[in-house]
Amino acid sequence: MRNTLFTALLALVFGFLGAASWSLTGLADNRTRAYLLDNPEILRDVAQALSEQEARERLSAIGDELFEPFPGVVLGNPQGSKVMIEFTDYNCPYCEASLADVQRLVAEDPELKVVMREWPIFEGSEGAARMALAAGMQGKYREFHEAMFQFGPTTPEAVEAAAQSIGLDMDRARDDAASEAVSLELVRNLSLARSLGFGGTPAFVAGDFPVEGAVGYDRLKELIDNADS
Known part of the structure; x- marks a missing residue:
């Protein structure tokens, strides 16, 4: 479950950075993974952004x-x-x-x-x-x-x-x-x-x-x- 969440966050990070063409499998094993592990605030920021986006979507669905x-x-x-x-x-x-x-x-x-x-x-x-x-x-x-x-x-x-x-x-x-x-x-x-x-x-x-x-x-x-x- 932890690896799945990590991979999902990697996808979000590099989706935001416009690097979707990079291999996710490679990201999990190379210097990028190490960089993100050394800079966990990036993953926290992305997770928070995702949570906020989901909250806004729920709010929009309720209406007036x-x-x-x-x-x-x-x-x-x-x-x-x-x-x-x-x-x-x-x-x-x-x-x-x-x-x-x-x-x-x-x-x-x-x-x-x-x-x-x-x-x-x-x-x-x-x-x-x-x-x-x-x-x-x-x-x-x-x-x-x-x-x-x-x-x-x-x-x-x-x-x-x-x-x-x-x-x-x-x-x-x-x-x-x-x-x-x-x-x-x-x-x-x-x-x-x-x-x-x-x-x-x-x-x-x-x-x-x-x-x-x-x-x-x-x-x-x-x-x-x-x-x-």
Whole structure:
């Protein structure tokens, strides 16, 4: 398997360099192989480029559906010209760690629209995700999103306390959280995440580039700026 991957990367390297006429068998045995082994960053760069290309192809196949938010479930400017997607889970410590980065990006750029995708993959997260979508339907998604992280693990009591703390109409919120519309949104988000090849939260999309993990403010800003260029 390792030799197969090496040969495939060799093909990509020399395909990019315009040396397709060279013998792959020869490449595996001569000075070129030694050179690449001595300079593994070339293979890493090609592997990364291939991964990024595949991610962009998956993103292109999804189309505009990814960028259509559930009613009210947006951070920043709902009409903003710059768009970033975030898949999140309230029991995910890396999502909580990324909260300040996203808040900073929104505060610094009045044109930034962050479409939030509730993706409850941790045990006990679904109730909080449902209430977050219900809060969006009352125009208070941001408030609930921030409060839920402050209230800690997503016990039913914590979810209720977070919702009450931001002044939700609780009877309506409970009904909305249990609604078919919210159920369908959670299924849609799961499908979108899988289509993009995401394996966990947080996960982001800016422009034509998906990225997974708590990558930090600088990386997210770079993605947004590149998408705008």
